[in-house]
Amino acid sequence: MSRERAVENGDPDLEKEAWISSTLLEWGSCGKIVYVDNAPAGFVLYAPPLYVPRSVAFPTSPVSADAVLLMTAHILPEFTGGGLGRMLVQGVAKDLTRRAVKAIEAFGDLKGEEGGCMVPADYLLSVGFKTVRPHHRYPRLRLELKSALSWREDVEVALERLLGSMTPEGALRPV
Numbered sequence: 817m818s819r820e821r822a823v824e825n826g827d828p829d830l831e832k833e834a835w836i837s838s839t840l841l842e843w844g845s846c847g848k849i850v851y852v853d854n855a856p857a858g859f860v861l862y863a864p865p866l867y868v869p870r871s872v873a874f875p876t877s878p879v880s881a882d883a884v885l886l887m888t889a890h891i892l893p894e895f896t897g898g899g900l901g902r903m904l905v906q907g908v909a910k911d912l913t914r915r916a917v918k919a920i921e922a923f924g925d926l927k928g929e930e931g932g933c934m935v936p937a938d939y940l941l942s943v944g945f946k947t948v949r950p951h952h953r954y955p956r957l958r959l960e961l962k963s964a965l966s967w968r969e970d971v972e973v974a975l976e977r978l979l980g981s982m983t984p985e986g987a988l989r990p991v
Contacts, residue, residue: 839867844915848907850891850900858891860904862912862920871923876949876956879921883958884912886922888933905943905959913961920945920959927953 839846847861865871865879868887872878879885886908891901908920922945924937937955941947945957 835867836861839863843867845911848904848911850904850907852895852900856892857895858889858900858904860889860908861887862908863887874923874954874956876923876951876954879956880919880948880958882917883919883921884917886920886935889935890933901939902943909959909961917961919961921948922957923954924957925954926951 836846843863846863846867847859849856850858862884865885868885871885889901889904912920922935922940924940925932925934926937928936937957940957945959947955948958949956
């Protein structure tokens with residue numbers, strides 16, 4: 817499903833819907849949506865590089881064989897800055913870990929043009945991705961899922977300690 821075919825057919829939205837349906841049937845879940853008060857606030861799309869044939873056009877291609885490609889992510893402007901993007905990446909990491917995937921890779925965008933579908937490289941770096949193939953515009957970045965999960969576990973332990981320290985001793989023991 818190339819961009820040219822979508823434009824030629826006159827309905828890129830229909831082509832994207834067909835791609836999502838096909839990927840869901842053949843591979844499984846390929847995206848996540850985050851909601852705030854029952855309203856969609858953001859989304860992320862991801863799939864193995866085999867399902868994203870245009871990914872080979874990037875100068876820092878190919879995506880590693882043990883990774884899934886994070887293709888795009890977006891948080892609506894009114895919801896930015898609240899950690900929703902990080903939550904989406906963590907949700908993808910959890911899903912892919914269950915599927916025994918070792919890493920997530922993405923082509924970051926160093927220029928971040930308005931209205932583009934590329935994920936800004938600085939954002940990817942801020943949530944734990946590391947540059948594996950530098951480029952002046954589209955570096956390829958990678959998040960090892962083992963490290964993402966250990967970070968998540970560290971946060972959970974810290975929260976448990978914090979919340980546990982605020983819980984009165986008597987509340988934890990039967991009377």
